[in-house]
Amino acid sequence: MNKIKCLDHGFVKLIDHMGDDQAVVQAARVSYGDGTKTATKDRGLIRYLMRHRHTSPFEMVSFKFHCKMPIFIARQWVRHRTASINEISGRYSILPEEQYVPEKNHLAYQSTDNKQGRSDENIPQDVLNKTIDSINDGFKAANRAYHSMLDDNIAREIARISLPLSQYTEWYWKMDLHNLLHFLQLRLHAHAQYEIRVFAEAIMELIKPIVPISYEAFDDYILNSHTFSGAEMSILRGFLKERLHELPTEHPSISKRELQSFKRILEDG
Amino acid sequence: MNKIKCLDHGFVKLIDHMGDDQAVVQAARVSYGDGTKTATKDRGLIRYLMRHRHTSPFEMVSFKFHCKMPIFIARQWVRHRTASINEISGRYSILPEEQYVPEKNHLAYQSTDNKQGRSDENIPQDVLNKTIDSINDGFKAANRAYHSMLDDNIAREIARISLPLSQYTEWYWKMDLHNLLHFLQLRLHAHAQYEIRVFAEAIMELIKPIVPISYEAFDDYILNSHTFSGAEMSILRGFLKERLHELPTEHPSISKRELQSFKRILEDG
Amino acid sequence: MNKIKCLDHGFVKLIDHMGDDQAVVQAARVSYGDGTKTATKDRGLIRYLMRHRHTSPFEMVSFKFHCKMPIFIARQWVRHRTASINEISGRYSILPEEQYVPEKNHLAYQSTDNKQGRSDENIPQDVLNKTIDSINDGFKAANRAYHSMLDDNIAREIARISLPLSQYTEWYWKMDLHNLLHFLQLRLHAHAQYEIRVFAEAIMELIKPIVPISYEAFDDYILNSHTFSGAEMSILRGFLKERLHELPTEHPSISKRELQSFKRILEDG
Amino acid sequence: MNKIKCLDHGFVKLIDHMGDDQAVVQAARVSYGDGTKTATKDRGLIRYLMRHRHTSPFEMVSFKFHCKMPIFIARQWVRHRTASINEISGRYSILPEEQYVPEKNHLAYQSTDNKQGRSDENIPQDVLNKTIDSINDGFKAANRAYHSMLDDNIAREIARISLPLSQYTEWYWKMDLHNLLHFLQLRLHAHAQYEIRVFAEAIMELIKPIVPISYEAFDDYILNSHTFSGAEMSILRGFLKERLHELPTEHPSISKRELQSFKRILEDG
Known part of the structure; x- marks a missing residue:
């Protein structure tokens, strides 16, 4: 199933894609030359790239969608400038009587x-x-x-x-994975308008099975992450300084190494 | 006068700019190192750059406008992706009763x-x-x-x-000269919708006094130029082959050197 | 054969691509809504798009290459900013003793x-x-x-x-067809440095079988085209005004309609 | 003083700029229509924009530099694709005997x-x-x-x-403030190569007096911020749940409202 209905007349349909998690790994590996080669480390590599915002390997995957949405949504959507777009033209075509x-x-x-x-x-x-x-x-x-x-x-x-x-329009929309995840980060956000969130969720559902490891890493390190300002970090550090030893020494979904770096960050930045 | 009324409620207002013809020259000269230095050759250099589509020095000039236009025009305009845009938001603000x-x-x-x-x-x-x-x-x-x-x-x-x-919207719009000229090329074109041509002409009027030499070169080498396909060139060459000596040997607005290259093109490509 | 040797140690290898001529047509058709639908008109549509510089449908096709080239070539290549790149890093890896x-x-x-x-x-x-x-x-x-x-x-x-x-480096390089053709236009040019032309020709050979109709249109309307300035056009028009009837009334590789528009251009612009 | 020496033969020189903190405010205000107008709230607005990653108003400010740096640094620098660049060409010019x-x-x-x-x-x-x-x-x-x-x-x-x-090269480099701050975030980072950090610090020194409020906000909300993953946030929340009342109720450099949102984040996300 590669088409998801959105709102009353809209949809997102995945038309084509180039690459998957493996393409991210392949591109990242060229940067490291002979450095890392074990195939079993692919998941770790993808998570490392996402965590440290090494974004370029994620650009190597592309998705192309056919989408139909109200114009007020298309106007928010088009502000993501790294996309390629072909939209139906009201100068050529008689637009159907479809309004949200x-x-x-x-x-x-x-x-x-x-x-x-x-x-x-x-x-x-x-x-x-x-x-x-x-x-x-x-x-x-x-x-x-x-x-x-x-x-x-x-x-x-x-x-x-x-x-x-509210008139519906439609377009072909092509985006690379890095910029698509950034689109999702903004448009899945609780402050995004409900109607564009519906489309962002449809896109998310369509790409998840193609790049499951990248998406999981995005979920862990971006979507569910939180960024504290310098001042907030100083409050946290001041408060936790004497209590670091009370923090758990292991966690089901976090590696030993990440846990150490987590504590070091809380200790001194 | 830095503001031009457009259509019934719209306008284009030049807010700020960085650089002028001199900035184009300055950037181009760095490419040639010690090569060319005579100040009197600035006009020739700019025309050379435009003629040979050496576009990067024209990126060194920036313009910022405040514009107000109907949304169906804004939707064509926003497709020029190299711009920076801040638009009034209908999510925050009550939009005035202004429709084209x-x-x-x-x-x-x-x-x-x-x-x-x-x-x-x-x-x-x-x-x-x-x-x-x-x-x-x-x-x-x-x-x-x-x-x-x-x-x-x-x-x-x-x-x-x-x-x-047709609802009016407004935005701040920033563009570099190279991309702005490309915008003008497309939006001054006879096939562009009348309503966006009005805005393109306003922008043209506002930038011309700031980059007069670049604009003149754009007018000569881009706006009034014509591109013939390979097949059309072969017709032209076939027809003119025997008649090249009949072509004028000078022309008021074309240098000797350009005239020679013009004939050479017609001779053999 | 998807890998072409270039210079003494270099190569271009086509890794993956998304879409072909059909993807160009598909994207263009959405703009025209119900307007054009006959499958036999695909070639004509692609040539029309290329001739009139309707570039966005060509962005819908993507190519990914693995390339190895001397650094002085990589430095020219990287100036094409719409590409996605992952390059081997001399900070991580020991670079092989390969210099051009x-x-x-x-x-x-x-x-x-x-x-x-x-x-x-x-x-x-x-x-x-x-x-x-x-x-x-x-x-x-x-x-x-x-x-x-x-x-x-x-x-x-x-x-x-x-x-x-002259040290060799390597990278993954992804580009859409529109921007790739622009790359080829500049880098196949006689004034491009010989060494990058070798790579441009390899890329050309690799994409041609995938987008044969688009490439042929590019060849006819861009590579072998010539652009005359306003002044040059006025010379041509002045000379041909009285001789238009002597021009051929048909041409093997040019449609009747194009021939008419060709003469109209020479008549009055 | 608008020129800073870098390494043995390099420098960064600020050539021109368009806009300052006020231009950020002006562009942001258009989005909010008549919403916010009090001039005294400019600093608060800029900090709000930075904190919530509303990046587009920062694109309205542009900087142009003349820089001279070793080629291995230029190769890292050029990967920031939103810049405009004119570089000296070794095809035209004899390069001086200057190597790092x-x-x-x-x-x-x-x-x-x-x-x-x-x-x-x-x-x-x-x-x-x-x-x-x-x-x-x-x-x-x-x-x-x-x-x-x-x-x-x-x-x-x-x-x-x-x-x-290590050969020195030089270029004109133009960048908008948003993308320039992203450049600084990456190139001031402890993991960036020392030699490019020297240039990033020079750029930072040159822009700080022009956009002092934006830079301070960047320092507080980006440079000195820290992002915790979803798993790390769940550890923090688990640990702090019972201890939130022990956190300070005020902080010299953080507003009451930010402090409340800080605690809410630690409570439940």
Whole structure:
């Protein structure tokens, strides 16, 4: 299954890819010449590269997707400049009458503490209904304007300016693994708009089986990591200085060597 | 005057720039070490660089603009990936009720020979009126939906999806001269959509006084140039072979050396 | 055969690729929506894209190579910034005693008219011998210094600074087709240094069977094309104005439509 | 003072720049529309942007340097692909007899634990002397070969292949602030080769007075930050869970709000 439905009319479909975890290893090994060669160390090497942000070997893997999404999402997506994109053109083609209408459980009030986000507060049923009606009324009028112009043979590049930002568009999108993981880091984030997170999760599901070790390393060292500022580190160090010996001496998912380096960091930076 | 009004609500404003023609020369000269040094040869050097597509010295000049344009134009513009952009966010801010309505003399029928363009055919007055009415009706409905949601305190990132592609947005946009000239080459082209050509022309007017020699060279060697394919060149050569001596031996805006190279190209490639 | 020997110790090996001519077509078609669909028109579409410099569909194809080349060539090569690269590191690895020594028939005097190139003038045998001796003497001394330091366990990152620019290095190099063709355009050019042309030709040979139609279009519309400046076009137009009817009305490798557009260009731009 | 000497023959000279801290603020503000306007909040805004990796406003500032460095350093430097570069060409110019010779106190043994680095172990005086002699002998032979070929009028592009990697080269180098800070993060790092750190420190000194607030934020949130993996965070959280109330409730260089978010992170992620 290489196609995942997203929102009401959208999807992400994996069209092709070049390379996998093995391609990351192969590229990294050229840097080390004769240095490391044991095949069993591949997983360790990938995790080492991710942990230390040696990003270039991850560029050696490429993915190509066919995606369909609302234009307001495409506008966030396109800001990732390292991608190659071919998008349907509203200058050439008549765009289908497909516009995103949120499900009621994804409508939300403006957040008060996060100026760009959604509140968790419940919305009464009548406000939900009114909102959906507003959206649908707007879309109907937009489609009426668009098709009225098309019927009069007005140029498509003009007619389409009446279509709403929720209009679906589609594109081919190619990205290398390093930049794709960076895309996921930003777009899987809780502060990303819900609608783009849906697409980021679909992409994640599609690439995970192809680069399982790289993805796991990304999950451990990037997605679930946390970065403390210099000041925060000084608080942590001040507090833990006398208590380092109380920290566990082993951990199921962390190597002895990493555990030592972890303590050294807490000791003195 | 560093700000030019574009369309009904838009503008391009030059905010800052780094370097000018002299910066192009300075960077090119480092490549040639002690080779060329005479200050009077600057113009010749710039023209040589442009003619032979030695593009890197033109990257040494940067321009920063504040621009305001309809979203359907911003979507074409953003595809130039070497720019730095900061755009107003409809997730944070309430967007003003500003949407592009074309002037009647820029409305046009769909072109029949150019699938993405406008026809030159005249549109009867009643169709013009009807089109403008359609556009305005669509916008009114969109604004009604947007403000109805904002009034109910629906999250801005949701409410804005009803706004049309003609909604104005604004951004800071930074580009180096080489990539800016490439942008102009594509967006001043007769096949570019009229509305983005308006912005490209504004940008051209703003940079010309800062890099007059580079711009003139761009005009001569790129904008007004023409590229013939291998087959077209073989036709030209076949036809001119016996007639080369009839070609002029001088030309007001072309050096002796360039004229020789021109004939040599026509002779044998 | 996916590996081509280059110079005395170098090579280019095609490791992997994603997509072919069909991938170019597939990506371009999404832009035109339902517009063009006939499978037999693929060749025409690719040639149209190349001719009009619609470059983005060519980005959808990727190639990955393993290359080995002298460092002075790698330094020219790396200036193509859209590539992904993993290079062997002289900080980690002991570099093999492999340095480029030109064959005698590729030694040349400094050109007098092209400040960066080679003259065609013959070099007497004794100068050839002396030159090869000079090169070999330099390399021997460099290797002696390098290995003397390695023998004393001096850090590799220091020892390697004595190695010459002719030292071979190797890397994995990934590039999309659009940028690869631009690389070829510059590096197959007669003014490119001979040694990098050897590598460009090897790359060309390796990709041609994978994207034969795209490559042929590149050959016709880019490699063998010629661009005339505005002034040169005005000479051509002035001369041909009265003689357009004498131009051939058909040509084996040019369509009727292209021939018409060719004449229109010569008529009035 | 805008020029800093580096190593024995190198330097970094700040040639020009566009924008400063204020340009970062100006670009960020456009994203927030009418949201934030108080001039006194500029410092807070810049720190917020840096802390949350909102990188695009930092791209709005550009710096241009003239640099001179050994080629083995230029080869590391050029891997930062977002820069614009014009480098002196050994095909055109005769390169001066300037090659880097390390000072004795920067010679070092190969590190045993860090495969790409230098050991701290002392080197006996006689080995130091022998190493410097080896380096100088290699350079003398290389220069002899180079000048012997130049004397015979062999093409410069051939003659220069005998020059060592320690040969000095120079270039103009332009970079935006965001990418420049990333360059500094990597090249000021203790694991970067000593010789490039010298240049990174010079660049840092030159930009600090121009963007003091951005640099301070970079220092606090990037340079002195530390990133813990998911597993490390779970150890920290497990250990601190019962002890959060023992953490300080204020800190001289950290706001109340940041302190709260710091504790929340330690509580539950």
